[in-house]
Amino acid sequence: MIEDIVKEKLGKRVLNWVKRNERRYYIEIRKEDLEESVKILFKDLELRFSIASGVDTIDNFEILYHFSADREDKFFSLRVKISKENPEVPSISGIITAAKWIEREIWELLGINFTGHPELKKLLLPESWPEGVCPLRKDYNKNV
Amino acid sequence: MDKGKILSRSIWVFHFASAACNNCDIEIIDALTPRFDLERFGIKLVGSIRHADCLLVSGIMNEKGATRLKFLYDIAPKPLAVVTFGSCGASGGLFTNSYNFYGPPDKIIPVDAYIPGCPPRPEAIIDGIVKVVKKLRTVRCVM
Numbered sequence: 001m002i003e004d005i006v007k008e009k010l011g012k013r014v015l016n017w018v019k020r021n022e023r024r025y026y027i028e029i030r031k032e033d034l035e036e037s038v039k040i041l042f043k044d045l046e047l048r049f050s051i052a053s054g055v056d057t058i059d060n061f062e063i064l065y066h067f068s069a070d071r072e073d074k075f076f077s078l079r080v081k082i083s084k085e086n087p088e089v090p091s092i093s094g095i096i097t098a099a100k101w102i103e104r105e106i107w108e109l110l111g112i113n114f115t116g117h118p119e120l121k122k123l124l125l126p127e128s129w130p131e132g133v134c135p136l137r138k139d140y141n142k143n144v
Numbered sequence: 145m146d147k148g149k150i151l152s153r154s155i156w157v158f159h160f161a162s163a164a165c166n167n168c169d170i171e172i173i174d175a176l177t178p179r180f181d182l183e184r185f186g187i188k189l190v191g192s193i194r195h196a197d198c199l200l201v202s203g204i205m206n207e208k209g210a211t212r213l214k215f216l217y218d219i220a221p222k223p224l225a226v227v228t229f230g231s232c233g234a235s236g237g238l239f240t241n242s243y244n245f246y247g248p249p250d251k252i253i254p255v256d257a258y259i260p261g262c263p264p265r266p267e268a269i270i271d272g273i274v275k276v277v278k279k280l281r282t283v284r285c286v287m
Contacts, residue, residue, distance in 0.1 A: 125244075126207040135243040142243045 002045075002072045009040050026064075028079045031089050037078055038092050041067050047076065049096050054106040056138050060084055061112055065092070082112060091117040109136040147223050151197045152280040154186025155225070155273075158196035160216060163244075164203025167263040168230040172200070180266040182273065193220045198276065202229040204236055206244040210252055217253045225276050226255045231262045 003025055007017065013036070016028035029037050041047045047067040055062045061082040068075055082089055091114035093100045103114045104123040111134035114120060122129070134140060161169055176182050176189070190196050193216050205213060217226070228249050231237040236248050249255060256279055259272035 128207065140243070142241075 002069050002074060003076075005045065006041070006076060009044065010037060013037055023074050025074065025076045026079055027076060028081070031080045031082065034078070034080055035090055035092065035095065038065065038095055041076065041078075042096055045069075049098060050075070052099065052102045052106065054110045054112060054136075056110060056136065058138055061087055061110065063089060063106065063112070087112040088115055089113075090115055093117055108134070110134055111137065148280040151223065152277045155197045155276070155280075156188060156190045156195055157198045157200050158190055158193045158216075158220075159200045159202070160213060162201075162203045162209025162213065163206050164232070168202040168232070171263040171266065171269065172202075172229070175266040175269040180270070182270070185273075187273070196220060196224070198225045198227060200227050200229055201233050201249045204232045204239045204242070205246045205249060205252065207246055210246045213249065213252055223280075225257070225280060226253060227257045227259060227272060227276060228255050229259050230264060231260060234258045234260055237262060 003019075006025075006027075007014065010027065010029075013029050013033040014027055015030065016026075018026040018028075020026065027037075042049060047069050050066040050068045052063060052065045055064070061084060063080050063082065065078040065080075066075060067078070080089060087110075089112060091099070091103055093103060093114075094116065100117070100119075101123060103117055104120060106112055107114060107117075107120055108122050108125055111132070125135075135142075159169070159172060172189075174180065176187070193199070199216065199220060201213065203209070217224075226249075228234060232239065233249055236245060239245055257272055257275045259268055261268050264272070
């Protein structure tokens with residue numbers, strides 16, 4: 001089954017393996033192992049990169065990378081936790097070109113820096129929006 | 145020669161969707177396709193504002209959408225009927241406290257008819273078209 005193959009190939013990098021139901025698996029990894037894990041899932045196992053989502057939980061930031069196994073109808077999500085003092089994570093746009101735009105969106109709305117990204121500039125917000133103000137953070141107050 | 149009365153026989157519509165969730169856009173297509181069939185009255189969607197008799201606005205206005213809506217209204221040939229679609233067009237819907245909400249469309253351009261609903265049923269859209277046709281034939285629209 002595909003989930004056994006994924007678990008075996010990721011090996012020691014898996015910190016936590018959660019099976020929500022028959023189709024949904026959440027895998028927690030450290031951010032240092034991110035590039036290799038993405039290479040394993042994308043290049044060796046040929047899963048489809050669906051989207052990435054960024055969350056501001058009050059203690060830290062989290063980014064989930066969602067991969068889809070279309071023939072077996074299962075979804076695998078890689079969860080990476082990032083500290084709030086120095087929000088940085090390596091960019092995966094060298095491996096997956098399609099990740100460039102979603103990383104720009106997470107950068108402008110949550111303020112997480114993607115090291116190694118070729119052009120990190122605004123995607124959705126207007127040009128007149130002030131720099132450094134991230135609207136999707138929990139401590140954003142629009143009246144200030 | 146009353147231009148409004150002549151245009152009311154077959155209204156060509158330009159659809160402008162800015163920051164919309166797209167449910168309203170789906171309902172517009174539902175109203176025009178053969179089940180409710182508004183195309184039998186000659187109402188169709190056009191590709192350019194220069195060919196349009198009616199400007200249909202859906203979605204909320206953020207800063208990018210508001211500048212483009214003003215520009216579209218300025219270059220559109222008059223007489224023009226402006227219709228806002230859904231509760232987002234009437235007042236902003238449930239997004240009024242959002243960080244990029246600029247204002248409802250009637251703060252930017254004058255509006256002739258409102259179609260309420262989230263999203264409006266095709267029957268409500270037909271009722272809105274009846275309002276627009278009556279207004280074009282009796283009262284003067286934007287000239």
